[in-house]
Amino acid sequence: MSFFKAYDMRGEFERDFDLDTVYRIGRWLPHVLDARRWLIGRDARLSSPAVRDALCRGLTEAGCTVDDMGLATTPMVYFFTAREGYDASVQITASHNPASHNGMKVSRAGARPVGYTSGLAEVEAKVASGALPPTAAQPGARHEVDYRDAFIEWMTDFRADLSGLRYAVDCSDGVVGLFIHNLLGDGPIYLNDVPDGTFPHHSPNPLEAASREQLAQVVRAQQLDVGVIFDGDADRVMFVDETGAFVQPDYLIPIIARTFLKREPGATVIHDVRTSRGAIEALKADGARTVMGKVGHAFAKVLLRETGAVCGGELAGHYYFRDFFCCDSGELAALLVLAALADAKRRGVSFSALMAPICRYANSGELNYRIADKDRAIEAVLAAADAWSGGAARCDIDGVRLDDADGWFSVRKSNTEPYLRLIVETRDAELLRERLDVLEAALAPFVDKNM
Structure with missing residues (x-):
């Protein structure tokens, strides 16, 4: 490519x-x-x-x-x-x-x-x-x-009282290690915090389960409340809960948004077409006006400006802030999530318990298929979904997303890799498996196993 x-x-x-x-x-x-x-x-x-x-x-x-x-x-x-x-x-x-x-x-x-x-x-x-x-x-x-010191000074205004919160931070050998100690002090256990462009400890992509395993093991072994992991350039951040389980990034959009909705009730929050219904419903329950957009930072930043949104987020772990010139910052997102978790712990609520009302649907996560003829594959998926999607609400801004009473799915072409991407979410795991089987059967003839 x-x-x-x-x-x-x-x-x-x-x-x-x-x-x-x-x-x-x-x-x-x-x-x-x-x-x-x-x-x-x-x-x-x-x-x-x-x-x-x-x-x-x-x-x-x-x-x-x-x-x-x-x-x-x-x-x-x-x-x-x-x-x-x-x-x-x-x-x-x-x-x-x-x-x-x-x-x-x-x-x-x-x-x-x-x-x-x-x-x-x-x-x-x-x-x-x-x-x-x-x-x-x-x-x-x-x-x-x-500009290092000036950046730390600006970020410090968002640092809350994290006393009592036990957590680890994995810098993935990336450049956030340049100042993470200045930002968080002696509170966390630090992993891979010296920038090293060979990435000797694991891939700098926290979406890969193998990249999170070291952090998850430390969280479990030390009985921590949360683990934080940045990607190589710190525009993305992700989390594991107190059990070491991965928290899908779009689930955290409402947690981050609550900081801004408290000071600006009814504000707009953006999200992309891959966002869980649970996250969207939680945002609306908190009084947010939600706007769905295309996947990718180049689109999200424009949408944030156009809508005047206070913040937004994506499944890939990008979180955007009006206060940050409508750009994404893994550093700022980490501070806001840690503040929410410290507050929850003081109320006796664990990370997983805080997330439970948002993570209430069965979700496949984003699945990737190497397919050359993506247009025909999308047509096949939509045809296969006819059995349940007759009255579904359709969104065509980035691929196709169909929402019905029992769930939704999104199918779209990757903008950066030779993949077709699919996400399915339903009311329960049994229906998820049924729908996923149908859609994957429709995709099977198009998957290029040699690509």
């Missing part, structure tokens, strides 16, 4: 892209985005310094001023892009991808996302042409900047 994705640029270094590609991107980005003052950050991957150098060479030859944050989380780059009034920014990261991968997340002024349809397609075409724009008569310069 192309290095240029729906939301960002990402791929295996020296296979899907090389330093010459990065340099050319650096030459074209200022012209496509009409941006002259840039902020650059990077994660701890071994290729990130070389990618940074190639990108900055392109930007400065285009006449741009570049402020280099050095090692930084992706939310840090978003935050200071907006707060310091940069024209644009790039975070060099492949987020939760393997260590051999790298990429770039691009934002416009105000930390507005640049996706494939909002600029990256044009950059891709320019780079593919082989041409370069004229070199600036006066080259720009790169300067080092340090």
Whole structure:
């Protein structure tokens, strides 16, 4: 697949892209985005310094001023892009991808996302042409900047009284380790908290069960209340409860939203098409106005701005905040969830008990199928669902979601990988198994086992 994705640029270094590609991107980005003052950050991957150098060479030859944050989380780059009034920014990261991968997340002024349809397609075409724009008569310069302490200071305002809460934090060898001790102090047990771009302890993707196993074992062995795990660049955060069980990220949207709904009753909260009915019902019970949107940060940030929502979240573990310039922050989400859990513990309520009213439906989680002919596969799924979906409410904003009295399902094409994605949720486990069997039988002829 192309290095240029729906939301960002990402791929295996020296296979899907090389330093010459990065340099050319650096030459074209200022012209496509009409941006002259840039902020650059990077994660701890071994290729990130070389990618940074190639990108900055392109930007400065285009006449741009570049402020280099050095090692930084992706939310840090978003935050200071907006707060310091940069024209644009790039975070060099492949987020939760393997260590051999790298990429770039691009934002416009105000930390507005640049996706494939909002600029990256044009950059891709320019780079593919082989041409370069004229070199600036006066080259720009790169300067080092340090925003770490300012970021910690801003985050500290959201740190609640966590005394009494027993928890562990797994930094996944990612860049959140740069300041997590400053943010949380001596309270938690820290795991993998030294940034290491080889990710020696586990994959930087907390959606993978194997990545969470170390944390879950510590939670169980130490009889902790909760485990927190960040991905490689800290734009996502996930949790395990006191039993070590994974808490599906969309279930936590209502927990996070309650902080903001208390100060702004009736506020809007956004979520994507994969969100559990239990989470949506909990939000409405708390007085929120809910708005469903497309999957992906490039869409969620726009929707948050358009609706004026106070916050929002996704199944993938991204949580968005109006207070954070409508961007996602794993760090801020972690502080808010930990605050809610500390408050619950003082009331004698465990993590799993707090979540029980939200997690009341049987949910398959997101299932992935390698399929080449995705359109025909979706048609087959919808045809198979006719038996129960005749009067269902249909949402077509991202694939198809059908909601009926007994449950719902979502089927859509991945925007970043060669997969068709399916989620099924029903009133109980027996009906879930029945519906999933029907839908998977419809998909079976299309699944490419050789892909």
